[in-house]
Amino acid sequence: xxxxxxxxxxxxxxxxxxxxxxxxxxxxxxxxxxxxxxxxxxxxxxxxxxxxxxxxxxxxxxxxxxxxxxxxxxxxxxxxxxxxxxxxxxxxxxxxxxxxxxxxxxxxxxxxxxxxxxxxxxxxxxxxxxxxxxxxxxxxxxxxxxxxxxxxxxxxxxxxxxxxxxxxxxxxxxxxxxxxxxxxxxxxxxxxxxxxxxxxxxxxxxxxxxxxxxxxxxxxxxxxxxxxxxxxxxxxxxxxxxxxxxxxxxxxxxxxxxxxxxxxxxxxxxxxxxxxxxxxxxxxxxxxxxxxxxxxxxxxxxxxxxxxxxxxxxxxxxxxxxxxxxxxxxxxxxxxxxxxxxxxxxxxxxxxxxxxxxxxxxxxxx
Numbered sequence: 001x002x003x004x005x006x007x008x009x010x011x012x013x014x015x016x017x018x019x020x021x022x023x024x025x026x027x028x029x030x031x032x033x034x035x036x037x038x039x040x041x042x043x044x045x046x047x048x049x050x051x052x053x054x055x056x057x058x059x060x061x062x063x064x065x066x067x068x069x070x071x072x073x074x075x076x077x078x079x080x081x082x083x084x085x086x087x088x089x090x091x092x093x094x095x096x097x098x099x100x101x102x103x104x105x106x107x108x109x110x111x112x113x114x115x116x117x118x119x120x121x122x123x124x125x126x127x128x129x130x131x132x133x134x135x136x137x138x139x140x141x142x143x144x145x146x147x148x149x150x151x152x153x154x155x156x157x158x159x160x161x162x163x164x165x166x167x168x169x170x171x172x173x174x175x176x177x178x179x180x181x182x183x184x185x186x187x188x189x190x191x192x193x194x195x196x197x198x199x200x201x202x203x204x205x206x207x208x209x210x211x212x213x214x215x216x217x218x219x220x221x222x223x224x225x226x227x228x229x230x231x232x233x234x235x236x237x238x239x240x241x242x243x244x245x246x247x248x249x250x251x252x253x254x255x256x257x258x259x260x261x262x263x264x265x266x267x268x269x270x271x272x273x274x275x276x277x278x279x280x281x282x283x284x285x286x287x288x289x290x291x292x293x294x295x296x297x298x299x300x301x302x303x304x305x306x307x308x309x310x311x312x313x314x315x316x317x318x319x320x321x322x323x324x325x326x327x328x329x330x331x332x333x334x335x336x337x338x339x340x341x342x343x344x345x346x347x348x349x350x351x352x353x354x355x356x357x358x359x360x361x362x363x364x365x366x
Contacts, residue, residue, distance in 0.1 A: 003248035041093035095123035111149035120169035125240025168274030177205035197246025254284030257337035261330035
């Protein structure tokens with residue numbers, strides 16, 4: 001199995017501490033950046049703007065994105081950046097805002113700075129953007145040749161974010177272990193880069209299984225804790241390092257293919273990315289015939305509120321035709337599910353999805 005392996009391990013600079021955003025001005029000054037476009041969300045910006053610093057001596061243009069990271073939105077905001085003759089793009093928000101900011105910066109060949117308001121994905125860390133169409137169907141992900149210039153992570157900002165998005169981030173990051181392990185375990189020999197990828201994938205699993213419950217309690221209490229900061233850094237930093245060092249060996253396999261496939265159904269567009277990925281982990285494990293691992297993970301999923309099956313996402317009423325569409329899309333020729341061992345067909349996925357519903361019904365009865 002010969003796959004691409006280029007190390008994109010980290011942003012040029014990363015800082016995690018309370019008050020990290022307040023140092024943005026100094027970071028811009030030493031980079032000689034004097035004109036910036038700040039791309040931000042809506043609801044997230046309403047909560048996070050109080051943390052955003054006054055930038056003396058910097059000309060700032062603010063632009064709210066329109067809810068999707070698409071090529072059309074990239075081009076729309078790029079035109080605003082060009083008209084403003086800016087030196088850099090700053091993304092303030094969640095994963096889609098970060099991905100959009102990165103796509104704009106690469107399109108315009110300028111640096112990008114990310115100030116995450118959520119710990120729902122590793123998007124702040126990684127030099128790639130997941131692109132969607134206007135409907136919300138995932139089209140592709142583009143990996144970039146330039147790293148993010150700077151990531152400033154303030155745990156207090158994340159503490160004030162919606163807890164359901166943190167939970168989804170945990171689901172997305174837990175998948176790093178299962179998706180990387182199923183690929184890397186097929187290799188007869190491993191390079192140092194791949195060893196680092198596998199180690200960080202395992203670290204994602206171990207830290208989150210140990211710290212997630214306490215981290216979520218910290219959010220409910222509104223008090224920073226070591227467990228909370230660990231979980232946040234795992235979702236953003238450690239999760240990003242898996243694909244950063246492993247590239248195609250450590251990025252995605254079965255679980256994300258299931259996520260991508262679910263996006264073809266309008267009924268799934270309201271379901272958070274990480275929740276669809278978490279469900280995808282269980283489908284992947286069914287394909288691997290690892291029901292024992294599903295049973296072992298189920299209490300953790302249930303404690304956090306992650307979906308274990310279609311029923312948990314309110315999708316148990318999907319028609320056979322809809323399920324077949326998902327299975328077909330999950331096994332499209334370019335999907336990473338084919339990095340798993342053996343031949344995986346649409347029938348394989350369809351059977352796994354149906355068998356998972358039966359298994360989870362049995363688990364509930366126990």
